[in-house]
Amino acid sequence: MNAQPPRSAPTTWPYVALVVLLSAIGNNWSPSGVRTLGYTLVALVAVGYAVRDR
Numbered sequence: 001m002n003a004q005p006p007r008s009a010p011t012t013w014p015y016v017a018l019v020v021l022l023s024a025i026g027n028n029w030s031p032s033g034v035r036t037l038g039y040t041l042v043a044l045v046a047v048g049y050a051v052r053d054r
Contacts, residue, residue: 013044013045013048013049014045017041017042017044017045020037020041021034021037021038021041024037
């Protein structure tokens with residue numbers, strides 16, 4: 001019997017970012033506000049992956 005460390009949960013940051021973006025759209029944000037939020041979320045997800053893979 002091999003002792004293996006528990007598997008880590010899959011990264012859910014992209015899903016969180018998508019939910020936040022869809023919430024903004026659902027709350028009738030302006031297109032420029034949604035676009036700015038989208039760019040910010042993409043940047044945060046990219047930084048999160050870069051730090052994780054470091």
